Amino acid sequence: MSNSLRIGVVGAGAMGADHINRINNRTSGAHISAIIEPDAARAAAAAENAPGAQAFTRIEDAIAADAVDAVLIAVPGQFHEPVLVPALEAGLPILCEKPLTPDSESSLRIVELEQKLDKPHIQVGFMRRFDPEYNNLRKLVESGEAGELLMLRGLHRNPSVGENYTQSMLITDSVVHEFDVIPWLAGSRVVSVEVKYPKTSSLAHSGLKEPILVIMELENGVLVDVEMNVNIQFGYQVATEAVFEKGLARIGQPSGMQRWRDGEFLINEHTDFTTRFATAYDRQIQSWVDAVHEGTLVAGPNAWDGYLVALSCEAGVKALDGGVIPVDAAPRPDFYA
Structure with missing residues (x-):
C-alpha cells in the first residue's frame, strides 16, 4: 500500500458522490482511485470530483485490475451483500454504509464469511x-x-x-x-x-x-x-x-x-x-482511513454490530x-x- 490509500467507491448516487468529494478534499492519507457504478451518467458526474479515478461497472473488475486498496460501499442496502462478498474474499478493508445488509439472515452470512479472515475488515457507516x-x-x-x-x-x-x-x-x-x-x-x-x-x-x-x-x-x-x-x-x-x-x-x-x-x-x-x-461524517472517514493505515482496519461499528442492528x-x-x-x-x- 502506498502512503495514499486507494479507495474504490461503489455507488455514485448522492451518498457516494458526497463521500467522493469528502475523501478527495477533506481526508488525509487517501484518494479515490476507482468509481464502481453501472450508470454511466452518474459515474461521469462523480468522476468530475475524482480526477484520475478509473471507472468500473462491477466491483469484481476493479479488484481484478488491482485498482483499489480499500472499498467504500454506498449503494442501497439490498445491493450490499453482492459487493461485500467479493471484497471480503479479496481481503479488502471495507467501509459499508448502513445497513450492513437489509436483514439478519444475510448479515449473519457476512459475519460468518468475515470470520474466515484474520481480523474484522468491515466497518459499518453508523456515523453518529x-x-x-x-x-x-x-x-x-x-x-x-x-x-x-x-x-x-x-x-x-x-x-x-x-x-x-x-x-x-x-x-x-x-x-x-x-x-x-x-x-x-x-x-x-x-x-x-x-x-x-x-x-x-x-x-x-x-x-x-x-x-x-x-x-x-x-x-x-x-x-x-x-x-x-x-x-x-x-x-x-x-x-x-x-x-x-x-x-x-x-x-x-x-x-x-x-x-x-x-x-x-x-x-x-x-x-x-x-x-x-x-463533522461526524468527516471524522468517520478519517478514522477509518487511519485505521487501515495502522493495520487495525476498523475504527467504529463492526459487522457484528451491523448484525445486531x-x-x-x-x-x-x-x-x-x-x-x-x-x-x-x-x-x-x-x-x-
Whole structure:
C-alpha cells in the first residue's frame, strides 16, 4: 500500500458522490482511485470530483485490475451483500454504509464469511458514533460522574418525506440509527422493542401512520424511548436526553446565533442530516482511513454490530403491528471483542 490509500467507491448516487468529494478534499492519507457504478451518467458526474479515478461497472473488475486498496460501499442496502462478498474474499478493508445488509439472515452470512479472515475488515457507516456530542455523552456515561444511567430519551425528526416513504422505513431507514447508537451509549444491547402510536399527523401521506414512539429495553435495564417523526416541518432534529441518578444531560440542541426580535426568540435549526452530522461524517472517514493505515482496519461499528442492528430492525418492524417483540442474539464472538 502506498502512503495514499486507494479507495474504490461503489455507488455514485448522492451518498457516494458526497463521500467522493469528502475523501478527495477533506481526508488525509487517501484518494479515490476507482468509481464502481453501472450508470454511466452518474459515474461521469462523480468522476468530475475524482480526477484520475478509473471507472468500473462491477466491483469484481476493479479488484481484478488491482485498482483499489480499500472499498467504500454506498449503494442501497439490498445491493450490499453482492459487493461485500467479493471484497471480503479479496481481503479488502471495507467501509459499508448502513445497513450492513437489509436483514439478519444475510448479515449473519457476512459475519460468518468475515470470520474466515484474520481480523474484522468491515466497518459499518453508523456515523453518529463520530459526532462530538454523542462522544461527550458516552464519556459521561462511562465516567460514572452523574451516577448510573437510568433512561434515555431520543428525538428523531425530519421536516417531511416523499410518497415513497413507507411505514417500515420509519424503522429500517430512520430508527436504524438509534438501534446502533443507543446500545453504544449505554453499553448494553437491545433486548426488546415496542412501538406505540400517538395521534396521527394530518401531514402524513396516505398509507403512513406517524409519528411513532419506539420503546426499547436494554440488557442492563436501561429503558429508552424514541420519538420518530417524519413530518415535523420546522427542520431536521436529532437529540438525546440521558437521565442519570444524579442529573440529566442533553445533546443535539440548536446552536449558533440567537436573535430576539418583535417579541420572538429565534435560533436556526438544521434542515437535513448533511449539516447536522457533517463533522461526524468527516471524522468517520478519517478514522477509518487511519485505521487501515495502522493495520487495525476498523475504527467504529463492526459487522457484528451491523448484525445486531438488523435483528433490532426486524423486531421493530414486527412491533409496528403491536406487542413487545424480543430481540434474541447469540453472545458476541471473540473475533469481534
